[in-house]
Amino acid sequence: MMNNEKKGRTGVLTVMIVAAIAGALMQTSLGTALPTLMKGFDIDLATAQQASTWFLLVNGMMVPLSAYLATRVKTRTLHLVAYFLLLAGILTSMWTPESADFWWLFLAGRILAAMAVGIMLPLSQIVVLNMYGKNERGAAMGMLGLVIGMSPAIGPTLTGWILDKNHSILGWTLSDSWRSMFVIPLIIIVIAIVLTPFLMKNVVPNKKIALDVSSVLLSTVGFGLFLWGFTNVASYGWSDLGSVIAPIVIGALVLAAFVWRQLKLPVPFLDVRVFAKKNFTIPTVGLLLTMMAMFGVEMMLPTYLQNVRGMTPLNSGLTLMWGALFMGFLSPVAGALYNKVGIKKLAFVGFSMLTLGTMPYLFLTAETPTILISVLYAIRMAGIALTMMPLTTAAMAALPDDKNADGTAANNTLRQVSASIVVAILTSVVQNIVNNNRPSHSLKLTDPLKYADKVLDASLDGFRVAFLISMVIALLGIILTFWIQGQKEADEC
The missing domain is CATH 4.10.860 (DNA Excision Repair, Uvrb; Chain A)
Structure with missing residues (x-):
């Protein structure tokens, strides 16, 4: 398929969006399920969090290989391989025996899924960049951003709904077991596998490059x-x-x-010279800050709502639903605004919303109204929608077309690395503060109520520090926007 050729583009984009939904749900939908996994496998928060950190770790390791694979393997074939790999990962985690002794098998399934997503999402961006001209990429990347952004955002609500009670999907009865959260991604990826032979085209030009x-x-x-x-x-x-x-x-x-x-x-193997171009590097750094600020709160908030507030998985997911809706609504809008107002203003507004939406989280208590948490989360996700895909589009616009694969691989690698690092850091912060401030076991025997209050205070202190780190990251994003060039300035460089 030649660049800008319109025939078949809708079908290709449809398949990639369907598959990306499954991949994105697998990436971050575990946030709401962490307390359920902790109980089911009899593990602590640090161990349960490995389901996310190992996913992000392997994802980051796979992304550099995506540039080579996209250039060496036919687009349709590579998509099918990635989709079947994701299917295998889902099934492995889904049928892991519920025991701490088999936690490694659950992680093995997450690793297989991460390998698939590490190929799928960068490949999707490479395909879009090859199918659409620079004037059309903003809208197309916005549609892809709708999935990449909204699916992880809506994951907590969807997972909470599944874990709350029994449901039936396409005749498949879901129980309140953690296994049920894999059913929807499983169905979606099977649909993508069925559609791929009919709708997917060989879009990216292939070259015989030695590995x-x-x-x-x-x-x-x-x-x-x-x-x-x-x-x-x-x-x-x-x-x-x-x-x-x-x-x-x-x-x-x-x-x-x-x-x-x-x-x-x-x-x-991966052309790191793309970072020599300032108009690629600065938006990419901004994207890393966006990802870190997003994951920093997204992985911590469901645990706070369930462990501190005592909410059910469904109610904690519903509390975050408005953020998912805002992100879904604004992602395509952000793509259109990118072409009208430029990345500099869009990023400044987005990071400002992200900062303002995070600041009140520093003062969360066990009695903070859930409506306030929902509104603040919605503001944060709106800010992320205004920065994530526009920054990606701006970074890629700075590179010539023959560097699309290298730029996308470099961009996505750093995204996954930054997300993995921030999740690990914030988890360690919360865990260490809780451990260091946990009252003695003797107090539990002499004064159970006072013991419970001190445990609650320790947890709140941990979450507040985690939210403070996320706010500082958003503030750094605001500062960075002063170095981002507007489209006119970029074109003159």
């Missing part, structure tokens, strides 16, 4: 060790040499070697 095995190993080991170190923080603390400090430092050194090798190769 640089050394680059793959350096990338995999580097990102793997680096992110693994961060995932261990919640369990071992920042001072642990073997499980935290050493993996992070060694991973960073291996990644430095990876970058050095890419600069020396005539045909790099």
Whole structure:
């Protein structure tokens, strides 16, 4: 399919959107289910959070490979492989025996799903960039952003609805077990698999490029060790040499070697030279801040609502529903606004909304009205909608078409790395504050009410610090917008 060719574009975009819904739901819908998983597998928060951090870790490791695969493998074939891989991951996690001894199998399913999503979402962006001209990409990326943004946002509500009581979907009865949350992504990815042979086209031009095995190993080991170190923080603390400090430092050194090798190769595995272009790098950094601010609250808020407020999974999901709706509504609008007002103003407004929507979370109590939490979350998600895909579009607009695959891979790799790091850091912050401020067990025996109050205070302190970190990240986004160039300035560069 030639660039800008309109025939068949709608079908291709439809398949990718359907599959992206399943992938995006698998990425972050576990937020509401963490307390249920903790109870079902008899594990603590730090262990349960591995279901998210390992997903993000493997996702980040796979994304650099997506650029090579998109160029080397036919578009339709690569989509089918990714979809079947996601199906295998869903089924593996879904049928894991409910025991702490089998938690590794649940994580194995998450890893398979992460490998699939690490291919799917970057590939979708590469396909859009190849199908649409620069004047049309804003709207097309906005539609893709509707899924990438709204599906993770609506995941807590959907998961809460599923876990609350029995439901029936297409004749399939869902119980209140955590297994039920995989049914909807399972059905969606099967639909995508059925549609792919009929609607998917071979869009991305293929070239026979030799795979640089050394680059793959350096990338995999580097990102793997680096992110693994961060995932261990919640369990071992920042001072642990073997499980935290050493993996992070060694991973960073291996990644430095990876970058050095890419600069020396005539045909790099991942062309890191795209970061030499300021109009690509600055919006990409803004996108990282958006992802970190989004995940920072999205992964913490459902746990606060259930563990501190005592809400059911459904009610905690409903509390966050307005944010999902705002994000879904504004994502296509943001794509249109990008072409009209430019990225600089759009990003400033978005990060400002994100900051203002996060600030009141610093003062959350066990009695904070849920309507206030809903309104603030909606403001935050509206801000994310105004920044996420517009920043992605602005970054990619700075690159020539032949660098779309490299730019998308670099962009998505850093997104997943930043999300994984922030989830690990905030989980460790909450866990450590709770552990350090937990009252003695003797108080539980002598004064149970006072013990419960102190446990609640410790949890609230942990969540408040996590929200403070998220607000600081949003503030950094506001500062960054002063370095973002408007479209006119960018075109002159």
